[in-house]
Amino acid sequence: MMGMNPRQMKKLMRQMGIRMEELEGVREVIIRLENREIVLRDPAVTVISAQGEKSYQIVPGSEEVRAVVEISEEDVRLVMEQTGVDRDTARKALEEANGDLAEAILKLTEE
Template identity: 50%
Template sequence: MFGRGGFDSKQLKKMMKQMGVEMKELEGVEEAVIKLSDKELVFSNPQVQITEAQGQKTYQIIGEPEEQEKTTEKTEISDEDIKMVLEQADVTEEEARKALEESEGDIAQAIVNLKES
């Protein structure tokens, strides 16, 4: 089984199967992304292997990641939108802005949310 040249991969796979460990390659992976609190690691065209043992799946990503800053998309909120919401819901400018941010810029939803609270 284990010789001077290393190990026999067929024997190793057989032993792993006997121990209840199954390995397979995940096909068709175009991109894998790991999101951290301050950045993202993006793997383009990685190899991904799945190992399953005792009901647990472990994913192994093989490839070179590209570090990217984490992007936070903020909805643009115009002064006109704020004015409309504050007039319709009879709230302060701060409350109108917050409601628009929470509704991702949806004016009608912001007004409904403010009137319900």
């Protein structure tokens, strides 16, 4: 197969029942693990269909690993009570503070 031009390769793959399609406009792919997320930005994503099964080939433009912080409703309520902000603002402050109550409250009261 070395030296085969791309057109011949596509024809051969079609004959074998393998289809490849490039997904356009993909901005990011997120892989969620138990305690972190891997964010692949501006990836090239190819869908490969063979024998009724789909596979995805992902080539990232850039990669970022983020820790996942569990934020309880109790913590959100406490920040809301202490600072007088709405639920979304309290949750966002906790996320930015990696779940640290004191840091979230201080940040919101300093603004």
